[in-house]
Amino acid sequence: MSVPASGLHQDDVRYLAMRDEIWRGLAARPRKLSSKWFYDEAGSALFERICEQDEYYVTRTELALMREHVAAMAKMLGPQVMLVEYGSGSGEKTRLLLDHLERPAAYVPIEISRTALRDSVAQLRQAYPALEVVALNADFTEPLLLPRPHGPVRRPVVYFPGSTLGNFNRREAVDLLIRMRQLMGPNGRALVGIDLKKDPLLIEAAYNDGAGVTAAFTLNLLARLNRELDADFDLQQFHHRARYNVMRGRVETFIVSRCAQRVSVAGRPFAFAADEAMAVEISCKYTVSEFAGMAAAAGLGVTHVWTDRRAWFAVVLLEPHPLANAEEIPMSIHDAKDLSPDGLPCVKNEGKKEKAQRKKAADENVDEALEETFPASDPISPFVPAKPRQH
Numbered sequence: 001m002s003v004p005a006s007g008l009h010q011d012d013v014r015y016l017a018m019r020d021e022i023w024r025g026l027a028a029r030p031r032k033l034s035s036k037w038f039y040d041e042a043g044s045a046l047f048e049r050i051c052e053q054d055e056y057y058v059t060r061t062e063l064a065l066m067r068e069h070v071a072a073m074a075k076m077l078g079p080q081v082m083l084v085e086y087g088s089g090s091g092e093k094t095r096l097l098l099d100h101l102e103r104p105a106a107y108v109p110i111e112i113s114r115t116a117l118r119d120s121v122a123q124l125r126q127a128y129p130a131l132e133v134v135a136l137n138a139d140f141t142e143p144l145l146l147p148r149p150h151g152p153v154r155r156p157v158v159y160f161p162g163s164t165l166g167n168f169n170r171r172e173a174v175d176l177l178i179r180m181r182q183l184m185g186p187n188g189r190a191l192v193g194i195d196l197k198k199d200p201l202l203i204e205a206a207y208n209d210g211a212g213v214t215a216a217f218t219l220n221l222l223a224r225l226n227r228e229l230d231a232d233f234d235l236q237q238f239h240h241r242a243r244y245n246v247m248r249g250r251v252e253t254f255i256v257s258r259c260a261q262r263v264s265v266a267g268r269p270f271a272f273a274a275d276e277a278m279a280v281e282i283s284c285k286y287t288v289s290e291f292a293g294m295a296a297a298a299g300l301g302v303t304h305v306w307t308d309r310r311a312w313f314a315v316v317l318l319e320p321h322p323l324a325n326a327e328e329i330p331m332s333i334h335d336a337k338d339l340s341p342d343g344l345p346c347v348k349n350e351g352k353k354e355k356a357q358r359k360k361a362a363d364e365n366v367d368e369a370l371e372e373t374f375p376a377s378d379p380i381s382p383f384v385p386a387k388p389r390q391h
């Protein structure tokens with residue numbers, strides 16, 4: 001375990017970062033906590049159960065799509081792919097891809113939860129003993145460097161299944177796609193799973209399953225704060241609410257206070273009014289052309305779309321815009337010798353100053369996710385290819 005120069009233990013740094021972010025979210029109006037806090041061990045297990053619920057069509061639709069088209073996908077990606085997955089993924093979709101890829105060069109899962117990463121890597125190493133697996137314990141929304149596997153790599157391919165991109169607002173999603181383009185480099189490709197717009201009732205039911213698993217998943221966020229930040233939320237006094245906002249094309253999930261109450265989080269008091277809602281998740285649904293517009297804003301072109309017969313879900317193949325300026329793309333390969341003490345490669349993070357600036361901007365826009373829509377006049381400037389250099 002590394003000890004930063006300040007003398008603080010790495011776990012203390014993580015604790016303080018979590019505490020400060022949660023405090024900021026609870027102090028904001030409207031209150032807003034990131035859905036990334038859902039995924040502790042209990043939350044990840046609950047998410048697995050959500051995927052098995054009849055109402056949650058997302059997982060089984062994507063899986064069926066993968067089963068039907070994985071051979072075609074693998075053929076388009078070609079041989080000696082370094083498969084880089086956003087998330088820990090030892091699941092069936094990853095295995096389908098690995099089974100069909102021609103001589104995959106390496107598999108690189110990028111996962112923020114160390115335990116989830118360790119478990120999935122152990123399973124994958126067992127299932128694919130000949131495959132080089134290099135785990136990155138990192139946040140894929142941050143700048144990353146890829147490892148350099150031992151064997152030859154023809155192209156890196158970023159795999160981002162599950163419609164997890166939909167959990168980011170449009171600006172964050174475009175930023176993530178830009179990082180993806182930078183990470184994959186000019187010859188790279190990305191395979192991204194997106195949930196498509198459909199009957200609002202079907203979508204809303206998926207986030208309000210009859211067995212109450214999604215509600216338990218949402219409220220586990222409060223239980224996690226009780227466990228990890230010494231908070232005293234009474235879970236009986238809050239409820240889950242998920243509604244599909246048709247105009248914004250997204251499910252918006254809230255935790256609502258049943259009564260006026262005071263809660264303490266890491267020693268700081270917060271007062272909730274009766275029926276006050278706290279935003280905890282968005283799950284964006286796209287049309288293929290909306291998604292293609294976001295990809296274009298990030299310098300990526302859609303080269304193929306696979307969708308099911310009902311057009312509920314799509315897996316999209318992306319490649320860098322041919323005129324994306326190579327100079328703007330930082331070198332994304334580093335030697336895998338840069339290991340943390342427990343053997344997982346470290347990633348190079350942005351500097352303190354950049355991080356502070358980004359955090360400040362995020363604080364100022366804490367409720368941006370609530371305000372955001374998909375208008376044609378979206379303020380995000382589109383990707384403009386750099387002019388070819390004159391020699």
Ligand code: AVI
Pocket residue numbers: 050058162163164165166167206207214281282283
């Ligand atoms: C992980 N993510 C894509 C899921 C979704 O559909 O937004 C998380 C989830 N939240 C509630 N149910 C599922």
